[in-house]
Amino acid sequence: MTFQRIVIALLVLIVAGLAAIGYFEWKMAVQVRTMKAFVEGYVFNEAVMACERAQSSTPFKWNGGKSTAIAGLNSIKTDKYTVIASYTLVADGVYCDYDPIKRKADIGSSFLERD
Numbered sequence: 001m002t003f004q005r006i007v008i009a010l011l012v013l014i015v016a017g018l019a020a021i022g023y024f025e026w027k028m029a030v031q032v033r034t035m036k037a038f039v040e041g042y043v044f045n046e047a048v049m050a051c052e053r054a055q056s057s058t059p060f061k062w063n064g065g066k067s068t069a070i071a072g073l074n075s076i077k078t079d080k081y082t083v084i085a086s087y088t089l090v091a092d093g094v095y096c097d098y099d100p101i102k103r104k105a106d107i108g109s110s111f112l113e114r115d
Helices: 002-053
Strands: 068-077 083-091 094-099 104-107
Touching (some): 002 083, 002 104
């Protein structure tokens, strides 16, 4: 009888622990989405201005574009210590990657192939 009570108590603790982990994971996901939306909104105007000013054989026209889209804030981790961030905009089939850290725009480049 004591063994059964111990097993039931352990199962209850495991279920409570999993529920707590799920709750904290959900809370963190909400906070990360909120932070990402804030950063994207903060970077958007800078990205548009930098992309329209960037020198390229293919002009990037966000304000006069017929088909515009935001690919959003992306990042890749090249090694243990380096993370490359990019805010990608697309206007009339022309891609522009804006680096919010360096404040530099690259038109027509692929984010994954950028150096």
